[in-house]
Amino acid sequence: VGYTDFDLNPQGVKEIELIKRWRLEPKPQDLAKYKRGELVEPIKPIIFYIDPATPKKWIPYLKAGVDDWAKAFEKAGFKNAVMAKEAPSFKQDSTWSIDDARHSAIVYKPSEIANASGPSISDPRSGEIMESHINWFHNVQKLVHDWYMIQTAAVDTRARKMTFSDELMGDLIRFVSSHEVGHTLGLRHNYGSSSTVPTELLRDKKWVEANGHTPSIMDYARFNYVAQPEDKISPKGLYPRIGDYDKWAIEWGYKYFPETKNAEQEVPILNKMTIESAKNRRLWFGTETNPDDPHSQNEDLSDNAMKASTYGIKNLKVILTNLPEWTKEPADGYANLENMYGQLTTQFGRYMGHVAKNIGGIYENPKTVEQAGSVYERTPAATQKEAMTFLDTQLFKTPTWLLNKPILDNISQDGLEVVGRLQNTTINRILSTSTLTKLISAEALDGASAYKITDLFADLNGSIFSELKANQPIDVYRRNLQKLYVDKL
Incomplete structure (x- = not known):
């Protein structure tokens, strides 16, 4: 917010x-303890009430999603700073009402909307959050x-069925609750957090179960799709959790500085904390609004989209x-199969999108003027070449494994259309005016070391028209790809 x-x-x-942040201050009688580094309770804790209309079996999980943030506030010097309570x-x-603006709540909405959201009301003059009513739509399940x-x-x-156990669904609801509560505490999406984790660590059972697959629950990192069956990773290494970045962000935003008299006096203190955080890559923040940085993407994992996506495809x-077996339910048709095939x-x-963003990519590393180094850096040519090789292997060479005849024979989706849609989306991105302009600019700035627009078209032509050099027949899927490509030129 601002003005x-x-x-x-x-x-x-x-x-x-x-x-945006809630007003959290030590009680006057505890100020000396706070200065000594002892944990103290705030004058007014942050309380979220659970809507009485909420299905009873989900209440413990929604509450846990709120209470999980309490540990993060200890980094800012507060205990019992945030909590959930069942509405009276x-x-x-008899005077309590969920519509009362004095109460914050997680509101259950019996809706077909498959989502949840964490809005809040704040004072634009100070950023102080006044209240929040989190929307928990039933169909987020x-x-x-x-x-x-x-x-x-x-x-x-446990995930191999259309109806999960209450325990598993409860764990997933808890994750959604924590994420939305994070927004109401003032945290934005951190799309860059997952990019700080090396791909192979996501397959390291001991490491990933101890640290999680992303340092921030505010990332759109969802679940650990890199983990392979032979890794034997437990749910602890598959679920998101409140991580290192989240705890640091709460400390930065909520730490009380009794020696300062106004916000301006806090700036140098907070600036120093920001500069120090740069020493730990796990505390890096990547905005959700940057269309150019391949480090800042939603739904992705790890520091290498090509490696992570290869594991994901496996x-x-x-x-x-x-x-077909996992979506089967008695006396039912094939709607489940069609939906999950679409998913x-x-x-x-x-x-494919995660990989394609590397082509013409520009890394953004926000810095203050006191920090060394450049804010913007073009994605290395070798990385862009790796991305093109991946797309050639996994997408432009027809992904025939998707053309599962027993599935396609029972759903209303056409294999040629499915593959063509996936290929067309990626081609449109690679050949967009934005991507081509960035490649031309990179060549102008970096010269021979850049991945040039001529390199891109050489790679595309070699991949999409590979049959011509080898004098091989061209099947209908490849002809369709070639047509899509030529139409875009």
């Missing part, structure tokens, strides 16, 4: 930006079911083979 200040700059205006009954408090099944069923046997192949091809498409 325009007409006084600070005598020859113009200055845009003031403020973080009419008998307990379908969303997390489909994500978890498509991303982890190869490694978690798991998708396992899942696809078993999809699987969508996941495959995400992998």
Whole structure:
């Protein structure tokens, strides 16, 4: 949030930006303890009430998603700073209402919307959060079911069915609760967090179960799709959790500085914390609004999209083979199979998008003027070449494994159309005006070391028209790809 200040700059205006946060202050009698580094309770803790209309079996998981943040606030010096409570009954408090703006709540909405959201109301003059009513739509359960099944069923046997156990669904609801509560605490999406984790560590059972697959629950990293069946990784290494970045962000935003008298005096202290955080890559923040940085993407994992996506595709192949059995329910048709096949091809498409963003990519590393190094850096030519090789292998060479005849014979999807749609989306991205312009600019700036626009077209032509050099027949899938490519030129 923020405002325009007409006084600070005598020859113009200055845009003031403020973080959003709740007012957390030590009790006057505990100030000395706080200064000594002892944990103290705030004057007014952050309390979320659970909507009385919420199905009873999900209440413990929603509460846990809130309470999980308490540990993060200890980094800022507070204990019992955030908590969830069941709303009082009419008998307990006849004046209590979920619509009362004095109360924050997780509101259950019996809706077909497959989502959840964490809005809040804040004062634009100070950034102080006044209240929040988190929206928990009933059908978010379908969303997390489909994500978890498509991303982890190869490694978690519990995900191999259309109706999860209450325990598994509860764990997924807890994750959604924590993520949305994070927004109401003032945290933005951190799309770059997962890119700080080396790919192979996501397959290291001991490491990933101890650290999680992303340092931030505010990332759109969902679940660990890199883990392979032979890794024998437990759910602890598959679920997101409140991580290192989240704890640091809470400390940065909520630490109380009794020696300062106003926000301006806090700036140098916070700036020092920001500079120090750069020494730990796991504390890196990648915005959700950068269209150019391959480090900042949603639904992706690890520091190498090509490696992570290769592992992800291996798991998708396992899942696809078993999809007819895992989606089967008594006395039912094939709607489940069609939906989950669509989810699987969508996941495959995400992998293609993660890789394609490397082509013409520009890394962004936000810095203050006190920090050394450049803010912007073009993706190395070798990485872009690796991305093109991946796309040639996994997408432009027809992914025939997706053309599972027993599945396609029972659903209303056409294999040629499915493959063509996936290929067309990627070609459109690679040949967009934005991507081509960035490649031309990179060559102008970096010369021979750049991945040039001529390199791109040489790689595309060699991949998409490979049959011509080898004098091989061209099947219908490849002809369709070639037509899509030529139409785009």
